Amino acid sequence: MSAAVAEHDDHDDHHHDDHDHGPAKGLLRWIITTNHKDIGTLYLLFALAMFFVGGSMAMVIRAELFEPGLQFVDPAFFNSMTTMHALVMVFGAVMPAFVGLANWQIPLMIGAADMALPRMNNMSFWMLVAGVLLLASTLFMEGGAPNGGWTLYPPLVLQPITVGKALPFAIFSVHLLGISSIMGAINIIATILNMRAPAMRLMDMPLFVWTWLITAFLLIAVMPVFAGAVTMLLTDKFFHTSFFNAAGGGDPVLYEHIFWFFGHPEVYIMILPTFGVASTIIPVFARKPLFGYASMVWATASIAFLSFIVWAHHMFTVGMPIAGELYFMYATMIIAVPTGVKVFNWTATMWKGAMTFETPMLFSVAFVVLFTMGGFTGLMMAIAPADFQYHDTYFIVAHFHYTLVPASIFILMAAGYFWLPKWTGHMYNEKIGQLHFWLSAISVNILFFPQHFLGLAGMPRRIPDYAIQFADWNMISSIGGFIFGASQLLFLYIVIDTIKGGTGEKVSDEVWEDAAKHGLEWTLPSPVPYHTWITPPTTVPTEHVLDIH
Amino acid sequence: MSTALSKKHTKLVRILVLVAIAMFGFGYALVPIYDVLCEWKWIERDRPNDIKQVSEAAYKVDMAREITVEFITTLNESTPMEFHPEIKQLKVHPGEYHTVNFYAENKANKVMVSRAIASFSPALTSSYFEKTQCFCFSEQTFQPKEIKIMPMRFVINPDLPASYKTITLSYTFFDNTEKSVNK
Numbered sequence: 001m002s003a004a005v006a007e008h009d010d011h012d013d014h015h016h017d018d019h020d021h022g023p024a025k026g027l028l029r030w031i032i033t034t035n036h037k038d039i040g041t042l043y044l045l046f047a048l049a050m051f052f053v054g055g056s057m058a059m060v061i062r063a064e065l066f067e068p069g070l071q072f073v074d075p076a077f078f079n080s081m082t083t084m085h086a087l088v089m090v091f092g093a094v095m096p097a098f099v100g101l102a103n104w105q106i107p108l109m110i111g112a113a114d115m116a117l118p119r120m121n122n123m124s125f126w127m128l129v130a131g132v133l134l135l136a137s138t139l140f141m142e143g144g145a146p147n148g149g150w151t152l153y154p155p156l157v158l159q160p161i162t163v164g165k166a167l168p169f170a171i172f173s174v175h176l177l178g179i180s181s182i183m184g185a186i187n188i189i190a191t192i193l194n195m196r197a198p199a200m201r202l203m204d205m206p207l208f209v210w211t212w213l214i215t216a217f218l219l220i221a222v223m224p225v226f227a228g229a230v231t232m233l234l235t236d237k238f239f240h241t242s243f244f245n246a247a248g249g250g251d252p253v254l255y256e257h258i259f260w261f262f263g264h265p266e267v268y269i270m271i272l273p274t275f276g277v278a279s280t281i282i283p284v285f286a287r288k289p290l291f292g293y294a295s296m297v298w299a300t301a302s303i304a305f306l307s308f309i310v311w312a313h314h315m316f317t318v319g320m321p322i323a324g325e326l327y328f329m330y331a332t333m334i335i336a337v338p339t340g341v342k343v344f345n346w347t348a349t350m351w352k353g354a355m356t357f358e359t360p361m362l363f364s365v366a367f368v369v370l371f372t373m374g375g376f377t378g379l380m381m382a383i384a385p386a387d388f389q390y391h392d393t394y395f396i397v398a399h400f401h402y403t404l405v406p407a408s409i410f411i412l413m414a415a416g417y418f419w420l421p422k423w424t425g426h427m428y429n430e431k432i433g434q435l436h437f438w439l440s441a442i443s444v445n446i447l448f449f450p451q452h453f454l455g456l457a458g459m460p461r462r463i464p465d466y467a468i469q470f471a472d473w474n475m476i477s478s479i480g481g482f483i484f485g486a487s488q489l490l491f492l493y494i495v496i497d498t499i500k501g502g503t504g505e506k507v508s509d510e511v512w513e514d515a516a517k518h519g520l521e522w523t524l525p526s527p528v529p530y531h532t533w534i535t536p537p538t539t540v541p542t543e544h545v546l547d548i549h
Numbered sequence: 550m551s552t553a554l555s556k557k558h559t560k561l562v563r564i565l566v567l568v569a570i571a572m573f574g575f576g577y578a579l580v581p582i583y584d585v586l587c588e589w590k591w592i593e594r595d596r597p598n599d600i601k602q603v604s605e606a607a608y609k610v611d612m613a614r615e616i617t618v619e620f621i622t623t624l625n626e627s628t629p630m631e632f633h634p635e636i637k638q639l640k641v642h643p644g645e646y647h648t649v650n651f652y653a654e655n656k657a658n659k660v661m662v663s664r665a666i667a668s669f670s671p672a673l674t675s676s677y678f679e680k681t682q683c684f685c686f687s688e689q690t691f692q693p694k695e696i697k698i699m700p701m702r703f704v705i706n707p708d709l710p711a712s713y714k715t716i717t718l719s720y721t722f723f724d725n726t727e728k729s730v731n732k
Contacts, residue, residue, distance in 0.1 A: 116558050159626055186565045194557045224569050228576025240727065243580060247625070247664040247723030254583050258576055319672055 022530050031126075034118035035530065036103045037423075042125050043100025044416075048495065050092035050132065051409075055485055057085035062447075062481035064464050065474050078464035079147035084139065086150035087170075090270070091177045092132045094404065097412050098273040099124075099184045102212050104423065106188060108521035108528065109206050111197030111536040116190035124183035131176030138166035138173075146170045149462060151259055152230065154244040154252050158237050167237060171230045178223040185216035185223075192216075197520075197536035203297070204540050206519055207290065210297050211276030214304045218265045218272075221308075226262035229255060253318055260311035268307045271403060272300055274371075274411040275342055278364050281418050282346055284518050285361035286353030292345040299338035299345075306335045316387045325384040332382035336375065343372050358512075359433035363414035366441045367407055374402030377452065392462075395455025401448045410440070413491060420495065421511045425527030426502030428494050436494065439487035446480025517541055603679045608644035611707045615640050618705075620649065621719040628724040629657040630691075635698075643707040651684065651699045653722070655691035664688045664725045670717040677709040678716060688725060 023029050023038065033039060060081045064072050073081070103121065107114055115121050138145040146166050148156035157167060192213045196205070205213075232243040232255070242248025244255045275296075283290045290296065312320060312328045320328075346368050355361070377399040381387045390396055413436075421427050450473035459470045466474065507526045515522040519541060524532055618641055620634035631654040641647055655661050665685040669675040680686075684699035691697065705716070 117562070155625075182569050186562055186569075189565060190558050190561050193561060194554060220565055220569050221572050224573035225576040225579075228573050232577075232580075245723075246666045246721070247725040251583070254580065257583060258579050261576075261579070 034122050036107050036115045039121050039125055040100045040103030043096050043103060046129065047093050047097035047100055050088055054085050054088035054093055055488065057081045058481065059485050061085065062478040066478040068466055068468050068471050070465055075464045076144060076147055079462060080145040082462050083146050083148065083150050087135060094270050094408050095181060096128055101415055102188055105521065106191055106209055106212060108524065108532060109209055109519055110192065110200055111520055111533045112191060112195035113533050115187050116195055117187045120183050121187055124180045127176050127180040131173045131180060134169055134176065135173040138169050141165045152233060154233060154255050157233065168234060171234050174230050175227055178227045181219050182223050185219035188212055188216040197540060199538060200540045207279035207296055208276035211272045211300050214300050215269050215272045218269050218304055222262040222265040225258060229258040256315050256318060260314045263314065264311040265307040268303060270408050274408045275300065277411045277415045278346060278367055281360050281364045281414055282349050284512050284515050285358065286350045286355050287514060288349055288353045291348035295341055296345055299341040302338040303335060313382055316384045317391045329382055329384040333379065336379055339375055343368060359430060359437055360414040360418035362437045363410045367410045370402060370406035374399060374407060377402065390455060392460055393455035394451040394459045394461055397461050398448050398451035398455060406444050416495065420498050421507045422521060422526055423528055424499055425507060426498050427505040427507050428498040428502050432490055432494055436487060436490040440484060443480045443483035443487060447477055447484050450477045603681060605681045608704060608707055610642050610644040612642055614643055616643060616705055617715040619717045621717060623719065623721040625721050625723045628663065628722055630655060630722055632722050641705060643705045643709055646702060646704045648700050648702045651701060653699055654696045655694055658693045660693065661691045661724060662688050662726045664723050665720045666723060668719045671713065674713055674716045677706040679704050679706055685720065
């Protein structure tokens with residue numbers, strides 16, 4: 001009886017607790033929003049902006065390296081560019097882009113109404129912005145931005161000549177970025193563990209959700225270690241501690257150990273969600289369930305575990321006992337096993353599939369091929385004695401760019417093409433999308449493949465000038481870089497165009513043929529309403545897990 | 550949000566925040582762990598500050614072998630000093646005691662506390678290079694413009710594996726005035 005009265009009252013005063021209200025009006029919406037879709041959009045747009053900021057820095061680097069000699073910038077600024085390019089791309093572009101995807105997609109995919117902690121979600125986005133702005137502000141400081149490399153190795157970054165006033169700002173920026181990603185990770189774990197639709201068991205979850213769950217645990221485990229390492233730098237510089245100062249009993253090599261204890265899991269933080277998106281897109285366009293779902297989950301977990309015990313392969317040349325070199329060499333090589341399982345599964349998913357090659361699929365197939373190449377060069381460098389030749393040359397630069405650009409970045413592009421029609425209700429322009437893909441796929445190889453040759457020939461990384469023998473391949477690499485950079489403007493155009501209406505074609509709820517078999521998000525209307533899954537779905541698509549149940 | 554769900558969230562978030570804080574502590578715990586691991590015999594790693602003074606033992610001199618010992622000196626950053634060995638190279642027999650003098654001069658007009666840090670190449674020879682007397686055992690205090698001739702007395706343990714023919718000993722002088730407790 002009393003319930004009926006309450007319901008009646010609610011009906012009369014229509015202004016409270018109405019779940020169908022849309023977003024708040026005006027700009028303030030974006031500042032105070034706690035809606036997972038709004039925050040996801042903010043993350044993605046911010047990451048896109050930072051992708052162009054970090055990309056411009058890469059253009060400065062490639063312009064300076066176009067020819068031997070010093071043409072455009074002085075060496076200190078060049079080193080600032082390599083340092084800032086890395087920091088901006090890692091912490092400002094790739095990581096936030098995946099957090100943005102997680103915000104948009106995880107609640108849709110698991111049938112939750114929002115993220116578990118919506119207000120903390122808002123806070124972690126704005127702390128990210130604060131952190132990146134703080135980092136960017138160092139560009140305008142006396143002495144310039146940090147230029148000792150993104151790894152911030154002492155004694156380099158502690159010497160006055162390499163860092164003016166920028167170091168403390170860079171360190172506080174790292175603290176903010178770290179807190180932001182830890183809060184994001186906690187939110188994602190709480191959402192996945194506590195808010196799945198009742199019908200969805202852990203082994204029913206889409207691979208993207210699985211990879212993010214594991215990534216979130218990696219973030220919580222290693223971001224605080226990095227925060228600790230930079231705090232030690234800070235106290236060494238300003239508070240007379242001697243963690244890394246040999247004269248005071250410290251050891252700079254200790255920093256390398258702590259840094260790479262964070263740094264190696266960090267590279268998997270950037271690649272595991274990539275695997276998740278690829279495992280989501282490929283089955284849709286191969287029109288088959290994902291091959292080996294359970295092995296994909298276990299491979300992801302194994303890679304995450306192994307990432308904690310291989311860090312010193314980044315420092316084979318620093319001086320280690322033979323036992324250490326051998327241990328880290330073999331442990332690193334083991335990672336090729338679960339990674340190989342993944343590549344095999346993607347290939348097997350495509351095998352005899354009724355494949356079509358829309359832009360998201362093109363980017364995903366290119367990812368499988370080019371990421372595998374990046375993985376192979378990684379295996380080469382895992383061989384400790386061989387690494388003495390590759391260490392700190394352009395070979396390592398080529399290696400990690402292959403695992404980040406045609407892997408993480410390509411998959412982020414694929415994710416954009418794949419889900420934008422769902423989010424906006426508009427279809428992107430397929431012709432321009434394909435043009436964007438082919439320009440990117442060809443130029444990225446012109447850009448990075450020659451760097452293997454440069455590295456094998458002995459060209460060191462992080463130098464503004466080089467011996468004349470490296471001139472030809474550097475010029476080719478730079479030309480590839482300029483084409484790649486310019487091609488990304490097409491992506492910017494497509495994103496804006498699609499948001500504003502795209503081709504004008506009305507997309508169906510599924511968007512892609514039979515996509516609803518592959519994920520819950522495709523059973524929702526297009527564009528996705530502002531509030532979704534107020535009541536959780538009663539059934540979940542099981543095609544992707546058919547072979548295990 | 551139902552209270553049951555928000556309770557679940559609170560519990561989980563509390564655990565995860567504790568994990569994050571613990572991992573911050575773990576970063577610091579790596580400092581002593583690193584020191585302990587480097588002490589282990591099988592790690593075979595030389596730590597610059599572990600080069601300890603040993604008492605003069607009588608070794609049987611191995612006249613059959615001759616080891617070349619080289620001395621290198623470096624100044625860290627802008628340490629205002631002059632610092633070099635009086636001889637750059639020495640041929641010694643394992644088990645034989647030698648003394649080498651190092652010249653150090655404070656070029657600054659202020660008291661300076663400096664510390665010399667040793668490094669060996671090949672690193673594994675460090676445990677066979679025994680010093681009975683060295684300026685590197687402790688911090689050195691220099692009066693303004695003071696010149697010091699600093700001896701280093703050493704012996705190479707005859708157990709040194711036969712594959713080693715040359716040992717390079719490098720000293721880096723650090724200006725430690727600001728951080729020193731002895732200023």
